Amino acid sequence: MRAAFSDALVRLAKADPKVLLLTGDHGYALFDNFRRECPAQYINAGIAEQNMVGMAAGLARVGFRPFVYGLSAFIPVRVLEQIKLDVAHDKLPVVFVGDGAGFVYSHLGTSHQATEDIACARSIPNLAVLSPADGHEMSACMEIAFQHAGSVYLRMGKSDRGHVHPHPRPFAIGQLLSVKEPAPNVAIAILATGSMVTTALEIANSHYPDAGVWSVPSIKPIDEYTVAEICLRHATVVVIEEHSILGGLGSVVAEIASERAPTRVLRLGVRDRFSHFCGTYYYLLHEHGLDCDALVSRIRRFVNGEA
Amino acid sequence: MNASSLSPSQPSRSSFDTKVMRKTVLDMAYAGSTVHIGCAFSIIELLAVLYRSHLRYPGNDPLATERDYLVLSKGHGVMAQYACMRELGWLKDEAFSGYFADGSDLKGLSDSRIPGLEVTSGSLGHGFSVGVGMAMGTKLRGTDQKTYALVGDGEINEGPIWEGALFAAHHELRNFMVIVDENGFQAMGRTQDVIHLGNIQAKFESFGFEALSIDGHDEDAIDRAIKQLWASQSTAPKALIAKTVKGKGVPFMEHNNIWHYTRLDQDSYAKALAAVAGSAA
Numbered sequence: 001m002r003a004a005f006s007d008a009l010v011r012l013a014k015a016d017p018k019v020l021l022l023t024g025d026h027g028y029a030l031f032d033n034f035r036r037e038c039p040a041q042y043i044n045a046g047i048a049e050q051n052m053v054g055m056a057a058g059l060a061r062v063g064f065r066p067f068v069y070g071l072s073a074f075i076p077v078r079v080l081e082q083i084k085l086d087v088a089h090d091k092l093p094v095v096f097v098g099d100g101a102g103f104v105y106s107h108l109g110t111s112h113q114a115t116e117d118i119a120c121a122r123s124i125p126n127l128a129v130l131s132p133a134d135g136h137e138m139s140a141c142m143e144i145a146f147q148h149a150g151s152v153y154l155r156m157g158k159s160d161r162g163h164v165h166p167h168p169r170p171f172a173i174g175q176l177l178s179v180k181e182p183a184p185n186v187a188i189a190i191l192a193t194g195s196m197v198t199t200a201l202e203i204a205n206s207h208y209p210d211a212g213v214w215s216v217p218s219i220k221p222i223d224e225y226t227v228a229e230i231c232l233r234h235a236t237v238v239v240i241e242e243h244s245i246l247g248g249l250g251s252v253v254a255e256i257a258s259e260r261a262p263t264r265v266l267r268l269g270v271r272d273r274f275s276h277f278c279g280t281y282y283y284l285l286h287e288h289g290l291d292c293d294a295l296v297s298r299i300r301r302f303v304n305g306e307a
Numbered sequence: 308m309n310a311s312s313l314s315p316s317q318p319s320r321s322s323f324d325t326k327v328m329r330k331t332v333l334d335m336a337y338a339g340s341t342v343h344i345g346c347a348f349s350i351i352e353l354l355a356v357l358y359r360s361h362l363r364y365p366g367n368d369p370l371a372t373e374r375d376y377l378v379l380s381k382g383h384g385v386m387a388q389y390a391c392m393r394e395l396g397w398l399k400d401e402a403f404s405g406y407f408a409d410g411s412d413l414k415g416l417s418d419s420r421i422p423g424l425e426v427t428s429g430s431l432g433h434g435f436s437v438g439v440g441m442a443m444g445t446k447l448r449g450t451d452q453k454t455y456a457l458v459g460d461g462e463i464n465e466g467p468i469w470e471g472a473l474f475a476a477h478h479e480l481r482n483f484m485v486i487v488d489e490n491g492f493q494a495m496g497r498t499q500d501v502i503h504l505g506n507i508q509a510k511f512e513s514f515g516f517e518a519l520s521i522d523g524h525d526e527d528a529i530d531r532a533i534k535q536l537w538a539s540q541s542t543a544p545k546a547l548i549a550k551t552v553k554g555k556g557v558p559f560m561e562h563n564n565i566w567h568y569t570r571l572d573q574d575s576y577a578k579a580l581a582a583v584a585g586s587a588a
Binding site: 055085 | 434440
């Protein structure tokens with residue numbers, strides 16, 4: 001996924017000299033290719049994220065197309081007010097790329113873990129929120145972000161969980177992508193975003209072979225009609241994300257369901273808590289109950305009416 | 308209601324008479340029963356000189372692509388900028404008599420959706436960085452456009468100001484000028500009592516700026532200093548430290564921070580108008 005990101009960025013920058021990459025002194029090896037291919041379009045703004053976002057607004061106002069890169073703990077969370085006032089307020093064409101979302105920096109603790117970024121970003125008007133699951137979705141998201149008439153937050157989480165799509169998968173902003181077709185009249189549907197799409201497929205293949213699975217790379221805007229259709233057809237809709245259950249994709253689905261197609265929505269994500277310990281990425285998923293066994297257990301109890 | 312409809316074809320004939328501009332601010336503050344009079348009065352001369360002699364708006368169009376940029380980072384002084392925009396014919400009289408009416412679009416702080424206002428400010432420490440970005444962008448494009456960021460002295464408590472100052476100096480943004488309205492007050496009192504700023508000129512110089520300090524109400528001195536800074540051969544970004552008086556022009560408002568918060572009543576409005584009318588041109 002990171003290679004897809006880097007390739008897309010280089011391609012966009014070579015095609016349009018107005019594309020600029022601003023980084024807050026992050027992305028050491030990630031931008032080797034960009035710096036080699038487009039050195040004049042690379043700006044290291046230093047360890048000064050607030051100023052970097054304000055500058056991106058100024059650059060966009062005079063005609064440039066800035067991509068602003070940082071860790072998702074900082075972009076968008078640390079600079080949320082700059083995004084709101086300086087950028088999104090006027091639909092400036094700035095793309096914010098938040099890397100390492102969720103528990104990617106599993107050993108580094110709370111400062112580098114971001115499980116509130118979707119909730120923060122999606123409440124800001126004029127700001128689209130994209131969350132690709134694999135390299136193919138990333139390529140499509142970069143194209144969407146560049147074409148979008150407004151500001152974009154692109155969330156990049158755990159990037160090495162393999163492909164969920166066998167082939168390149170262009171899509172329209174808002175679209176849900178089926179990654180496993182449901183059997184007729186099945187009771188459970190699973191929606192997931194980012195890193196958790198792989199997990200959703202693992203759970204479905206091992207425990208719910210009839211269930212359909214959808215990847216949701218566009219959290220805002222989202223095709224409400226399709227979400228409502230899924231809710232109408234299933235007694236239980238399970239939503240999995242490496243993000244807080246407050247304000248993320250689970251909330252999006254629950255909000256749509258409650259207004260348009262009431263059904264039982266199980267939000268599986270981070271349950272309003274910080275990580276206590278450190279360890280591998282998979283250790284932290286386990287700590288937060290986001291490993292396959294824990295998730296299957298939660299789904300089973302929910303379906304049985306026990307939780 | 309869109310009271311601020313533009314008249315871009317109307318050429319500027321204004322001399323930016325500071326008496327007229329102060330009266331405009333008083334009229335709108337009284338009409339809208341608004342606050343922030345003192346911090347508008349401290350920048351009247353600065354804005355008059357900038358609009359009269361320095362800012363370039365081809366075709367008198369506030370959205371002209373090749374314009375210079377004036378970023379009012381201290382959005383609280385926006386009434387002074389509205390007064391200039393009236394002089395330019397960008398705002399009509401109804402916008403002033405109807406200030407703060409329900410459904411009107413001129414707000415108590417700068418809103419970038421109004422042509423002529425470059426940023427949405429009021430949350431402090433934002434406009435400076437946006438201005439640095441504009442200066443960087445016009446430098447990359449190779450134009451001769453200039454960017455001014457007008458900040459308050461209280462505002463430079465904010466960290467992003469100094470983040471942006473480092474960046475502007477590192478990238479030799481000689482097309483960028485910060486103007487500090489050093490009126491000595493911030494919301495809760497004197498700057499020297501809240502967060503002592505020391506020598507602001509020396510601070511910007513130590514960050515790599517070429518800086519001058521002037522009397523911010525002496526129009527000739529302001530004009531000369533701006534010309535001198537732009538004429539410099541140095542590639543450093545520029546800083547103009549303007550020593551000003553909060554509430555300047557109305558004796559009972561001068562150096563009195565209550566006029567950051569107080570609304571005019573009939574009596575104080577009449578007295579303020581008389582003071583402005585009687586002051587030296």
